[in-house]
Amino acid sequence: MDNLPLYKFSVMIEILILNLRPGTRDEFHQLYVKESLPLQKKWNINVVAHGPSLHDDNSYYVIRSFKNLEDREKRQHDFYNSDDWQKGPRTNLERRTPNQEQRTELEHEQRSENREI
Numbered sequence: 001m002d003n004l005p006l007y008k009f010s011v012m013i014e015i016l017i018l019n020l021r022p023g024t025r026d027e028f029h030q031l032y033v034k035e036s037l038p039l040q041k042k043w044n045i046n047v048v049a050h051g052p053s054l055h056d057d058n059s060y061y062v063i064r065s066f067k068n069l070e071d072r073e074k075r076q077h078d079f080y081n082s083d084d085w086q087k088g089p090r091t092n093l094e095r096r097t098p099n100q101e102q103r104t105e106l107e108h109e110q111r112s113e114n115r116e117i
């Protein structure tokens with residue numbers, strides 16, 4: 001498999017940039033690591049990387065991979081509508097991001113870039 005060109009595999013990478021309320025990034029990171037990451041693993045969402053952004057004290061990044069757009073939509077729909085998320089870390093994490101009332105199910109106040117390679 002190491003010798004096959006990358007384009008032989010269908011992979012979608014999602015890059016999320018979350019804009020946090022000032023002064024909440026360290027607490028957000030702890031909550032993300034302790035509460036959100038284990039749930040995403042349970043729901044088979046592959047988090048490739050995450051952490052505080054280097055360019056801004058109020059930003060956090062998450063990079064996730066999916067098989068394709070349909071896989072992303074299904075996994076995120078199932079995850080974000082689950083009792084695990086709704087009754088779990090959702091409220092604690094969302095309190096640290098502005099404009100909660102403008103949030104949609106999948107956007108969560110983030111910009112995402114999706115590329116299939």
